[in-house]
Amino acid sequence: MYDDIVGLAGASPGWLQAVGVLFTEAGLLAFAALFVWMIWRARASPVRLAAALLPPAATAIAYLISEAVKGVIQEDRPCRHLVTLVACPPTGDWSFPSNHSTIAAAAAVGLALAWRRLAPWVLPGALLMGFSRVFVGAHYPHDVLTGLVLGAVTAWLVFRYLSGPATKLARRLTAHAGDAPTQPMPTVSPRGDSKGPLLPPRR
Template sequence: MTVHSAVQLAFDGSALDGSLFTTVTDFARDTPWLNTPMELWTNAGLGVFAVLMLMGWWNARRRDDRSMVLALAAPVAVVAAFAVAEVAKKLVAEVRPCYSLPHDYFVDACPARTDFAFPSGHSTTAFATVAALWLLDRRLSVIAAAFALLEGFTRVYVGAHYPHDVIGAALLALPVAYLASLLLGRIALPLVARLRTGALGPVLTATPAGAHASP
């Protein structure tokens, strides 16, 4: 199938929750002072999830081998969930809201028709981080969940995705990232245990306070 044919067969998701999408974008139209901050956050905000994973790694340096394995597995699990989401995008081929509802208000620029909408890639990254961190540090996971909900809202606010694109991303990312982290946590445990006592020890293990190298 050619790209042109795929575009012609693209799924129109506006019938599912187009009215709710319009309600949110109408809110965006009525809050122009919020448009720029939301547009900036919807992309830059993904950095928060990277920071949370870094915090998980930093804390894991003072914990057991399994914690370090889960910390290292977190970004891998997020990438795995994102890859699955990209496959789903190609299979569903849902056209972006700006093509189905052209008269709505859009903060974000309309992407190419071949850049499909379902599921939301940004939301996939956000919710995958929540699941990956859940096994490592529940407190960080809860913080990630709050930011994931905000990220999902911004994707609808700027007009990039329907609400069901965000919900679908969460339903896909949470189990995929959780299972990927769980699997990696078991498979890589012996390897990480060895690495913590080798050359990578300073990166994977924190030196206890007050400890000094032997003369």
Template sequence: MTVQSAAQLAFDGSSVDGSLFTTVTDFARDTPWLNTPIELWTNAGLGVFAVLMLMGWWNARHRDARSMALALAAPVAVVAAFAVAEVAKKLVAEVRPCYSLPHAYHVDACPARTDYAFPSGHSTTAFAAVAALWLLDRRLSAIAAVFAVLEGFTRVYVGAHYPHDVLGAALLALPVAYLASRLMSRLATPLVAHLRTGVLHPVLTTAPAGAHSAR
């Protein structure tokens, strides 16, 4: 089957919540002064989650080896969730709203037809960060949750995704990132405790050399 014929057989998600999608994009049409800031934020805003994970690592330097292992596992868990989402995209093969609803208002340019919509990759990254940070620092996770909801909204606002693409991303990313972070941190804690006594000591802890313990 050719790429073109596969794209023609792709799932049309407008039947799920197309009306809600157009309600949001009509709001985008009526708020042109927000279009550029939100279009910039929808991509640049992902940097917030990187900053929050860096803050988690920085704070973990004052805590035990398990906390540091969770901090180091967080970005890996996000990548794992994103990889699972990419597989799901190929399996579901939902075409972007700009193809299913071409007359709706779209801030974002329409991507290639084989750049599928479900689940939202941006939202997957955002909600995966929420789950990974939950195990490390509940306050940072709460902040990440606020920005994840905002990120999901912007993906619909710019016309890149349906609301169910965002919801699906959250339902996929939260358990995958949570479980991946728990597993990796459990495996890595003894190694982190050992590395804290070596040349990586300044990166992994602020405690004096020899004063480390894995919880």
């Protein structure tokens, strides 16, 4: 399957190759821009801001897991000694799983869970990002599939188990921030007797 896709890339028009090379890197920037946009929109509400911070948190966690797996499996890149659309990473930059695919899936699922209207756009975008990694010759298909599953599952778990605590923490911090320290006013009875804290007499 890798040979077929890379062969298709090599035989495709120059503009399509350029789009594949651009998308395989620029797609990550697009997800980062969506993170910033979502956080900006939610800045006025601490509770919404807590939910908006979960997608980038899930993406970071998925990336760290992917890097750990890479160090254990140490699968060499398929592009070694081959002519591909992008330069093959140096030896030691392992192939399994695909970091790009992991990040794209975690970001897409996280964004879709935080803001459902983005789902029709970001989920296909993550799939295209994964395909582009094979198209340019950087990864085997199983690297991409594993990365997509890893990122998606990580994002789902983060929302499943951290959205509640994050919302409670945001509400608690908001409540504390809204409690301004005030000095109780003394109560004056009809007879003129004050009930409450009094200022010390001047000397």
